[in-house]
Amino acid sequence: GIQVEQSPPDLILQEGANSTLRCNFSDSVNNLQWFHQNPWGQLINLFYIPSGTKQNGRLSATTVATERYSLLYISSSQTTDSGVYFCAAVTSGSARQLTFGSGTQLTVLP
């Protein structure tokens, strides 16, 4: 099956800094999503982005499907951005089965 790798595993930033999280995947994808897991465990949708670029406020994401990677950009980080960020992918023929990366633990210090 598809392999999804995220880097870095941990990231510590000062409030106001920018960051880039990376997601590499081993096969072509029909679906790629970015999530933020809040302290209570819920996965919050950030982006559905199998290809191209999207922006939502201070967050943006780019997926280069031909090179099998996706990037999540967080600008002017805030303490509320802390948490674990996951990317997850669906390959052709696997219906809606999301394969998750191991996540990036982001800590934003005040």
Added chain:
Amino acid sequence: KAGVTQTPRYLIKTRGQQVTLSCSPISGHRSVSWYQQTPGQGLQFLFEYFSETQRNKGNFPGRFSGRQFSNSRSEMNVSTLELGDSALYLCASSPRGSHRDTNLDTQYFGPGTRLTVL
């Protein structure tokens, strides 16, 4: 629209018991998937249901089963609980119902049920 809801939110069981978890998808969503999250294995796909039929199943033993009702609500059941079944169980719903039109593939997750097996 209300989001995906899961009940109960927390559950404590002992080894050998069985448990049933419930998930109500976003109104109008027809696909429901279940995932298990543990510190050791991360997030893993359990199964997906659409129109009361299991579409896809992950690599879990037969003790894990599920079903979907005509109103798209879904339940998952774990029989003969083991200590290793302690986990956060997440349910996700998705709007679409066929393998075409991937714009409707976005999955939305519920708050999860945290199961502890003693």
